[in-house]
Amino acid sequence: MQPEKKKQRTVQLGRLQSLDKAKKKQESARLYNQLFSSSEWENSSVIATTMSGGIEVDTTPVIKQATLESKTIVIPKTLPNWQMEFQILDFQTQLVKSKFDVLEPENGITVSKDSIDLILVPGLGFADAGNFRLGFGGGYYDRFLDDYSGKTISLVLSVQHFEQPGWPVESHDIPIQTLIKSEVN
Numbered sequence: 001m002q003p004e005k006k007k008q009r010t011v012q013l014g015r016l017q018s019l020d021k022a023k024k025k026q027e028s029a030r031l032y033n034q035l036f037s038s039s040e041w042e043n044s045s046v047i048a049t050t051m052s053g054g055i056e057v058d059t060t061p062v063i064k065q066a067t068l069e070s071k072t073i074v075i076p077k078t079l080p081n082w083q084m085e086f087q088i089l090d091f092q093t094q095l096v097k098s099k100f101d102v103l104e105p106e107n108g109i110t111v112s113k114d115s116i117d118l119i120l121v122p123g124l125g126f127a128d129a130g131n132f133r134l135g136f137g138g139g140y141y142d143r144f145l146d147d148y149s150g151k152t153i154s155l156v157l158s159v160q161h162f163e164q165p166g167w168p169v170e171s172h173d174i175p176i177q178t179l180i181k182s183e184v185n
Contacts, residue, residue, distance in 0.1 A: 002167075002168050002170075004167055005137070005168060006137070008134055008166055009134065012125050012160070013124065015159040016055035016056075016157070016159060019157065023158075027157050027158060028057050028157070028182070030182050031057060031157075031180055031182050034180045035120075036065055038153070038180070040118050040178060043117070044071065044151065046071070046111065046115055046118075047062075047066050047072070047073055047118045047120065048076070048116050048119040048120065049062050049074075049075065049119075050075060050122050051075055051102060053101070053102060056122060057155045059120070062120065063089065072088060072111075073088070073089045073090075074088055075103075075105055075108070076104065076140070077108065077110075078099075078104065078140060082138055082139050082143060083140070083143060083144075084140045084144055085110050086113075087108025087109055087110050088105075088108050088111060089108065093106075093107065093108050094107045100138075113144070113147075113148055117150050118150060118152070119144075119145070119148065119151070119153075120153055120154065121133065121176050122136070123136070123154055123160070124160065125165075125166065126160055126161060126162065127163065127164055127165040129163060129164045129165065130169065131177065132169050132175050132176075133154060133173075134165070134166075134167045141174070142172050142174045146174060151177055151178070152177045153178045154176045154178075154179055154180070155180050155182075156180060156181045156182060161179075161181055161182075
């Protein structure tokens, strides 16, 4: 792992942890509104998202809205060798904490990559130049997205937004198709 990326991850974790809760809630509401009115959302029936951690944009409203609209939600399950798959999240899904302290499905039904219409890709930082993201360091999403042909969106809080990447962009880094940003233009 590049030391510059590791350093930037530490900076970003600090910025996210210190973001005012009221500001985060307000920014998140703007992100949800933009997401739910996007053509990517409207044209998707199977949507992949994470079970968010405390510093991230809360994905609970995304999951609830998808359920209201009869969309299928799938969430990631990490596998050996830095691989992952997505499994259906429904009332029968049992969740367990992974080694990354994230809730993952324990008994979910795996869906094929080509069945997923839209993936909401998490990250610590996102740059307008090239739509590159600074991930959490495992490379799981870059590996999964390498041959993924559906749509990708990231929800970007103000403290996650950069004009240019403040980290090295490597050949295996996969850009996100659409960045939905919380800033008011």
